[in-house]
Amino acid sequence: MSEAARPVQFRGGGFKPGMRRGTGLAVFILLIAMIEWGTRAGWISNLTLPRPSDVGLTFVDLWQTGLLWDHLLPSLGRLIVGTLLGVTAGIGVGVLIGLFTYIRAGLVPLVAAMFPIPKIALLPLFVIWFGIGEGSKYALIALGTFTPTVVAAYGAVDNVDRTLIRMGQSFGLSWISIVRKIVLPGALPGILSGMRVSVAIGIILLVAAEMLGAEFGIGAYILQAGSLYDLERLFAGVVILSALGVLTSWAIGMIERRVLRWRV
Amino acid sequence: MSEAARPVQFRGGGFKPGMRRGTGLAVFILLIAMIEWGTRAGWISNLTLPRPSDVGLTFVDLWQTGLLWDHLLPSLGRLIVGTLLGVTAGIGVGVLIGLFTYIRAGLVPLVAAMFPIPKIALLPLFVIWFGIGEGSKYALIALGTFTPTVVAAYGAVDNVDRTLIRMGQSFGLSWISIVRKIVLPGALPGILSGMRVSVAIGIILLVAAEMLGAEFGIGAYILQAGSLYDLERLFAGVVILSALGVLTSWAIGMIERRVLRWRV
Amino acid sequence: MVVLEDLSLTILAGRITCIIGPSGCGKSTLLRLFGGLERPSEGQILQSGEAPAGCLNPLTYVFQDFALLPWRSVAGNVSLVLEDHGVRGATRHDVIADVLARTKLADFHDALPKQLSGGMKQRVAIARALAVNPAVMLLDEPLSALDAQTRELLMDDLIALWTRQPFTGIYVTHNLAEAARLGHQIVVLSRRPGRLRDVVELALPLTDRHPGQADLEALQTRLWELMREEAEAADQELSHV
Amino acid sequence: MVVLEDLSLTILAGRITCIIGPSGCGKSTLLRLFGGLERPSEGQILQSGEAPAGCLNPLTYVFQDFALLPWRSVAGNVSLVLEDHGVRGATRHDVIADVLARTKLADFHDALPKQLSGGMKQRVAIARALAVNPAVMLLDEPLSALDAQTRELLMDDLIALWTRQPFTGIYVTHNLAEAARLGHQIVVLSRRPGRLRDVVELALPLTDRHPGQADLEALQTRLWELMREEAEAADQELSHV
Amino acid sequence: NTQIKVGALRFTSHAASFVAFERGYFAEDGLDVSFEFFQAAQPMAVAIASGDADYAVTAVSGGLISLAEKGTAKVIGGALSEEAGIDGQKILASNAAFEAGLTRPAALDGKSFAVTQAGSSFHYMGSKIAGAEGAKVSFKPLQKVGAIIGAMKSGQVDAWSIVPHIAKPMAASGAMHIIGDVADYLPNYQVTTVFTSAANAGNERAKTESFLRAFSKGAADFNAALVDKTAGEEAAEEMVKLIHKYVYTDRPYEKAAPSIRNGAMRINADAALNMASVEDQLNWFKSEKLVKDSITTETLVDGSYAEIVS
Ligand SMILES: Nc1ncnc2c1ncn2[C@@H]1O[C@H](COP(=O)(O)OP(=O)(O)OP(=O)(O)O)[C@@H](O)[C@H]1O
Ligand SMILES: Nc1ncnc2c1ncn2[C@@H]1O[C@H](COP(=O)(O)OP(=O)(O)OP(=O)(O)O)[C@@H](O)[C@H]1O
Ligand SMILES: [Mg+2]
Numbered sequence A, B: 001m002s003e004a005a006r007p008v009q010f011r012g013g014g015f016k017p018g019m020r021r022g023t024g025l026a027v028f029i030l031l032i033a034m035i036e037w038g039t040r041a042g043w044i045s046n047l048t049l050p051r052p053s054d055v056g057l058t059f060v061d062l063w064q065t066g067l068l069w070d071h072l073l074p075s076l077g078r079l080i081v082g083t084l085l086g087v088t089a090g091i092g093v094g095v096l097i098g099l100f101t102y103i104r105a106g107l108v109p110l111v112a113a114m115f116p117i118p119k120i121a122l123l124p125l126f127v128i129w130f131g132i133g134e135g136s137k138y139a140l141i142a143l144g145t146f147t148p149t150v151v152a153a154y155g156a157v158d159n160v161d162r163t164l165i166r167m168g169q170s171f172g173l174s175w176i177s178i179v180r181k182i183v184l185p186g187a188l189p190g191i192l193s194g195m196r197v198s199v200a201i202g203i204i205l206l207v208a209a210e211m212l213g214a215e216f217g218i219g220a221y222i223l224q225a226g227s228l229y230d231l232e233r234l235f236a237g238v239v240i241l242s243a244l245g246v247l248t249s250w251a252i253g254m255i256e257r258r259v260l261r262w263r264v
Numbered sequence C, D: 001m002v003v004l005e006d007l008s009l010t011i012l013a014g015r016i017t018c019i020i021g022p023s024g025c026g027k028s029t030l031l032r033l034f035g036g037l038e039r040p041s042e043g044q045i046l047q048s049g050e051a052p053a054g055c056l057n058p059l060t061y062v063f064q065d066f067a068l069l070p071w072r073s074v075a076g077n078v079s080l081v082l083e084d085h086g087v088r089g090a091t092r093h094d095v096i097a098d099v100l101a102r103t104k105l106a107d108f109h110d111a112l113p114k115q116l117s118g119g120m121k122q123r124v125a126i127a128r129a130l131a132v133n134p135a136v137m138l139l140d141e142p143l144s145a146l147d148a149q150t151r152e153l154l155m156d157d158l159i160a161l162w163t164r165q166p167f168t169g170i171y172v173t174h175n176l177a178e179a180a181r182l183g184h185q186i187v188v189l190s191r192r193p194g195r196l197r198d199v200v201e202l203a204l205p206l207t208d209r210h211p212g213q214a215d216l217e218a219l220q221t222r223l224w225e226l227m228r229e230e231a232e233a234a235d236q237e238l239s240h241v
Numbered sequence E: 001n002t003q004i005k006v007g008a009l010r011f012t013s014h015a016a017s018f019v020a021f022e023r024g025y026f027a028e029d030g031l032d033v034s035f036e037f038f039q040a041a042q043p044m045a046v047a048i049a050s051g052d053a054d055y056a057v058t059a060v061s062g063g064l065i066s067l068a069e070k071g072t073a074k075v076i077g078g079a080l081s082e083e084a085g086i087d088g089q090k091i092l093a094s095n096a097a098f099e100a101g102l103t104r105p106a107a108l109d110g111k112s113f114a115v116t117q118a119g120s121s122f123h124y125m126g127s128k129i130a131g132a133e134g135a136k137v138s139f140k141p142l143q144k145v146g147a148i149i150g151a152m153k154s155g156q157v158d159a160w161s162i163v164p165h166i167a168k169p170m171a172a173s174g175a176m177h178i179i180g181d182v183a184d185y186l187p188n189y190q191v192t193t194v195f196t197s198a199a200n201a202g203n204e205r206a207k208t209e210s211f212l213r214a215f216s217k218g219a220a221d222f223n224a225a226l227v228d229k230t231a232g233e234e235a236a237e238e239m240v241k242l243i244h245k246y247v248y249t250d251r252p253y254e255k256a257a258p259s260i261r262n263g264a265m266r267i268n269a270d271a272a273l274n275m276a277s278v279e280d281q282l283n284w285f286k287s288e289k290l291v292k293d294s295i296t297t298e299t300l301v302d303g304s305y306a307e308i309v310s
C-alpha cells in the first residue's frame, strides 16, 4: 500500500466486568481490619460496633461449648421444614396459576395482596393458629417463602417457550405429558432462581420465627444478644445467618449447574 | 374428494391462561363472606380471626376520627424517604457493579452476604447509629430496599444487549454516551421490575422500622394492636399495608407502561 | 381480523405442495389450520382416505425454529413423540436408530441440542417427524433459520428422503428457490387477507432439478414478478403494536 | 483458540468485497478486526489514504441483527450517531432527512423499531451507517435475518445506493447468490482456522447483474463446489459448550 | 399425675414456680410440671389463651385484658408487689437528661419516657408517675428492654422505670441515674399476677388450686430466703443457686448471684391479690382507650381462688 498506512485503532472491549477471585475476600479482610483498628484506637466507639476479634472469640466460645450446634441445629431444622413447606406449596400453586385461567384469575390478586403483609405483624395470630411450638415457626417461614415462590413459579411457567408446547400438541401428546415433559422442565430454571430468593427470605424470617418462644436457635440467640445489647454475640449470630445465606445460595447454584446443564 | 372426508380435529389452544376480570374480586368477597359467616356462626373462634364487619367498623372509626391520616402520613413519609434512599443508592451501586470489574469483584460478595441478614436483628444497633427518631426508620427501610435493588440493577445492566453496546463503540460513541444512551435505558426494564420487589420489601419493613419509638404510623398501629391482641385493629392495619402494596405495584406498572412503551 | 379469505385448496397425496406469499399473508396460519392447531372461524379442513399403516400422528409438523426440547438429547427428542403413542422398549429403540440413520444423525445420538449447529437441529426435527410415520408433513419455513449454505445441504437431504420414500408434504416458504426446487405444486397467496393468487404445477422430477437450472430460474423470475409488488407493500407495513 | 490464520487481504476503495466461508470460519471475527472491535493477537490491520471530507466515522458497521435502540424512533436512532460527533441543530436535521430519504424511510421518521418489519429495520441501520459518511462500510450478513423476498428487495436497494454514490464495502455473507450479485471481489475462506481459499474478481457492473443470470449462476455453482465439503463439515461440528 | 405446662420468663420474679418445681412442691400436689419459656410477657398471655401453656405469671397488660375480654384468660392470684421498705422498681433518667435537670420525677414535664409497647406495665407506671407529678410525657415504644437500654445510654430517651436488679447496676456503672422509686407513686402496686385460661379457672378447680398451693409454697420459701432474709445466709445462698439454674444461665454464678439477689421483690403470700391495684390498672387502660370500656374486673379476675387484699 502507498502512503501513510496507519493501523486501525482498537475501540472495542469493555462492558463485560468479570469476577476477580480474591477481591471480595480482600474487601472483607480490609473492612474487618479497619473496624478492628477503629475499635482499638477508639475512633469507633464500642457502642457502635463490636471489635471483630471479640466476635471471633465469641465464635470460638460458641464452638467450644457446643452451643453453636445447640443453636444452629434447631434453626436449620426450622429453615428446612418451613422452606420446604412454603416452596413446595408455592411451586404447586404457581404451576396451577400458570396453567389454569380461573385459578390464575382467582389467586393472583390474593397472592399480590398477601405479598406486602409483614409476617411479624401476624406473630400473635400464629401463636393461636399454630401454637408456640415448632408449628408456628414452620408456618411463619412457610408463609414467607410461599408468596415469592408462587410468583416465581407462575412467571416461569409463563416463560416456557410456547412453540415447544405447540410442538407437543402437534404430535398428539396428552395434556399431562405436555405438562410433565415440557412445561415443568421448561419452568425449572425460573423456579430454581426464584428459590434463591425464597431461601434468603426463609433465613431472614428465622429471627421473626424465633421471637415466638424459642430458647434455642440462631434467631433466638440474636434476639437475646440484642435485648442484652451484647454486640459481640449479636454480630456472631448475624455472621452465622449471613454465612448460611451465602452457603445456600451457593448450593442452589451447584444444583442449577447440575440440573440445568442443558442450558446454553 | 372421494370417500370418507373427515374434518381435521382441533388439538391446539390452551396453556395460555388469561385474566378474568372480577374473578379475583369474587374470590375476595367469597373469602370475606365465609369468615363473616364463620365468626358469626361460631365455628371460627373470635381468637382465630376477627369478624370482617368489625374490621370494617374499625376502618370507619379510623376514618372518622382522622386517626387514619395520623397513622398513614408518617408511614408514607418513612416509606417514601427510606425507599428512595435505598433504591437510589442501590441503582447507583448496581450500575457501578455492572460496569466495573473491580467494583463487581469487591462488592458482589459483600451484597450477597448482606442479603440474608434480617434487618430486625439490627434494630438495637440502629438505635445507636441513627437514634430513635426518623433517622433509624429511614435507614432500616433504606438498608432493606438497598440489597435487592443492587442485585436487580446489576442483573439489568448485565442483560443489556451487548450488540447494542458494540454498535455504540463501532460508531465511536464516547464511554459516557454509551452508558447514558445505551446501557441505562437498556437496563431500565430490569431496574423497574426490581423496584416492584424493593417497594414491597419497604412496606414489609415499615412494621420493623416502627418498632423503634414510633407513636404514629401504620406499623406502630399494627404493633400496638398485636400487643393488645386487638384483632380488629391488627387486621385493619394489615389490610392498609396490603392495599398500599397493591397500589404501589399498580403504580409501577403504570410507569412501566408509560416509560417502556418501546418494549415489544 | 381476517387472515385468510375465500381460500380453497386441494393437497395431493405423495407430492410436495409449496405455499409462498408475502410476509404476514397467513401462510403459517393456513398450515396451523391444516394441522388442527388453529380453528377456522368459517369453512373447514377435510382429510380423506386412511392414514398409512403404522402412522402414529397423521399430520406432523416441522417448525422453523426446530422446537427441540433443550433438556433432552437427540435421541430423547425423538423418543418424546413415541412415548405417548405407546411405542416402547426395543421397538422404540429401533425406530429411533432408523430415523437417526436416515437423517445422518447416528453419531449424534446423545448430543444435547445446544451442541448442534442449526442444520443439525433441523435434521433432528425432521427425524422426529419421520419417527411418527406421518401421512402428511407440514413444514413451516423449515430452512429459513439456517444460513444459505446449510440450506442447500438440507434441501438435498429432503430431496433424498422424499426420493427414498415419497411423503405428502406441505411446505411453506418465502424462498422462491426452495419452492422451485422442492414443489410439485406451488401455491401463491396474495397479501393479507390471504387469497389464492395462482397455482403452478411442476412436472420435472425432484431429482432432475439442480440449482441454477435455467427453466427453474425462469419460474423463479416469474413468481418473483407475481409477488414483488406485494412483498414491497408487506415490507412497508407498520405494525400497531 | 486460533480463529484466523495466515491471512493477508487487500480491500479496494470504492468497490464491494464479499467474504464467504463456512459457518464459524471467522468471517465475523475478521470484520470485527477490520473495524477495530477486536484486537489481533498477531499481525495488523492497516488503513491507507485519508478518510473523505465530512466523514465522521471512517469504519462503520451494519449488523446482522440491526442493532437499533428499541427506545428510540427511526430518526432518533440515526441521530444517536450524530450527537456524539457534534452534529447539531439544522445540520443534524438535514442529514437525518437526507439519509432517510435515500433509504425510503421518510415516512417512518417517528416510528419505533418494534413497529417495523425486518427489512425496514435493516434500512434504518443502513441509513444510520450512511449518516456518518463512512470511508468503509462493514456489513456482517446484513440480509440473513430477513426473509428471502425482503432480501431481494434490499439487495436492489443496496445496488441502487452504491450506484448513486459508490462506497467501499466489505460484505460478509453465507449466501453465494448475494456474493455474486454484490461483489466486485469475492474472498473465499476455508474452515476454522480461517485461511484464504480463493479470491474471485467480477468485472460485470452491479447494475448489469440480475437474479437468474447464467454466468452468475455458473459462478455460484463454482463457489458452491469449492465450499460444499467444508460447509458439510462445519455443519456436522459438535460444539463443546 | 396431672400434666401441666407453666409459662415463664427467665427472670427472678418468676422464681416461685422454679422453687416449687425444684423442691418438689408441684409433684407433692400431683402436678407434673413442664416449663415453657418465653422472651416476653405478651406471647405468654397469647399462649395461655391458645392452650399452649396452662399457668403463668405476668404483669397486667393490655393484651392480657383483651384476651380476658375474649373470654379466654383469667387472673386468679397476685404475685410480685411493690412494698414499702423493700427495694422496688426504680425510676431512671439518662445521663443527658439528668444533667439537663431531670433529677427528680417532678421534672418529667416535656420529657420522653421509654416503654416496650403501648399498653405495657412500663406505660402504666410512666403514665401514673407523670399524672401524679402533673407532667406531660411522651412515650416511646422501643419493643425490647435491650433497645431501651441502648436509647437510655445514648440519651435518646429521657426516663424509664425498671426492676431494681437492672436499674442498680446501670446506675452503678454510670450509664444512667436513679431518680426515684415507683413505690412512692404506686404504693402496693400489684406488679404481676398469676393467670390461667378461662377453661382452667372455670372447670379445672382442683388442678388450679393445686397449682396455686404449690406456687405459694415456692413463694414463701423465696420470700423467706431472699426478701425477708429470715432463713439465714445459707438458705439464701442455696436459693440463689436454685434460681441460677433458670436465670442468667449464661453467666457464671459469681456474676449472676448479685443480680439475682438485687432482683428479689416480694411475691405475695398465698397468691393474695391486691384488687384495688388491679382495678386501678384496668381503669387506666380504659381511660387510655387501649381496651374496651365494657370490661369489668369480673371479666378479668376470678376472685374465688386467692385472698383479696387491698
Ligand atoms: N398470535 C397472533 N395474534 C395476533 N395476530 C396474529 C397472530 N399470529 C398471526 N397473526 C396475524 O395473522 C396474520 C398472518 O400471520 P401468519 O403468521 O400466518 O403469516 P405468515 O404468512 O406466516 O407470515 P410470515 O411470512 O412472517 O411467517 C399476520 O398479519 C399476523 O399479524
Ligand atoms: N465471543 C466468543 N467467544 C468464544 N469464541 C468465539 C466468540 N465469538 C466467536 N468465537 C469463535 O470464533 C470462531 C469464529 O467465529 P465467527 O463468529 O467469526 O465466525 P463466522 O464465520 O462469522 O460464523 P457464522 O457464519 O456463524 O457467522 C467460531 O468458531 C466461534 O466459535
Ligand atoms: Mg409464518
Ligand SMILES: [Mg+2]
Residues within 6 Å of the ligand: D027, D028, D029, D140
Ligand atoms: Mg458471523
